Amino acid sequence: MVGYQPLACQVPYQTFFRAKPTPPAHLVLVGVTLRDVSARIEIPASLAWLAGTPEGRRWLADLPRLASQCLDMWALIPGEPFLASNVSLVVPVTRADGSDAVLKIQFPHRESTGEADALQLWQGVGAVQLLEHNPELHALLIERCVPGVHLASIPADEALDVVVSLLPRLWISDTGTITSLAEEAAGWSSSLPGAWGRAGQPFDRRLLNAATDLLSELAISQGDPVLLHQDLHGDNILSAQREPWLAIDPKPLAGEREFGVASVVRAHEFGHSREAVRWRLDRLVGDLGLDRDRATAWSFAATLAWSIEGSEAVSHHVDTARWLAERLTKSR
16 A cells, blocks of 8 residues: 555655565564563564664564563463564463453554554454553454454355455444545545656556546545445454454545445455456445445555555556456446
């Protein structure tokens, strides 16, 4: 995704958050203790890239204190961190009552600010429950999904069944103070041309112009706003016991429903081909009763906005945007 400049960093969002150097095997937090229980939390290699920025180095240096405070404050015993997270330290923990949970300590950035609010608004309906939250430490204690199988691991047609049943439950009218889709779209529209140039113009200018025009048009003509999970895909929906499947890791926005399918349409883990992308779009639009033209337009524009990471294009997103542009042209 383009357009966000975190903290004082004067580089594009994707450069800061997604363009990562090859990290060392791990970093180690030494001396994190919980009462009489010694603990050592190894920072996964996926976070080591943060040492390449002043803000990241400060956060990494402060992690021992943050982790120690969280473990003590919420009486937690940590397990081995999850290895896939690249913007937060995410650790399975055991609470004082013996129940399982997940401790998430976020690197402070704009997208992370709404996660706790969204989880609180959902109240565990279709998404993991927020058990504790400390905004000062950027720390969340959330429900752990067990067995925690990723939706991406099941056949695509079955996965779409799950998504179709899940999305309406997440689309609640109470959006609190969540960032608006209009604000986010304006940021993409203004920053995408510069990112496109830095990435070496990886797609035709006509696609760029179409995306920026659509982002402006769609943002001011939306239907009723609902709470949206901006990054809902096969790895952010996990199997659980309280409900069969639960959403995690929202990057929430407040906007119309038609935008809410974009992340699923571009989810290449469910199949990456012109036919697969169009099948997902058609299935979601039909089953959820959405406006086809607006859902197609949002999916195209948002996918192109997510298609540049730092100075490099994400090829599968570029492919998807091109396929959606073909469908968009035929419908206009």
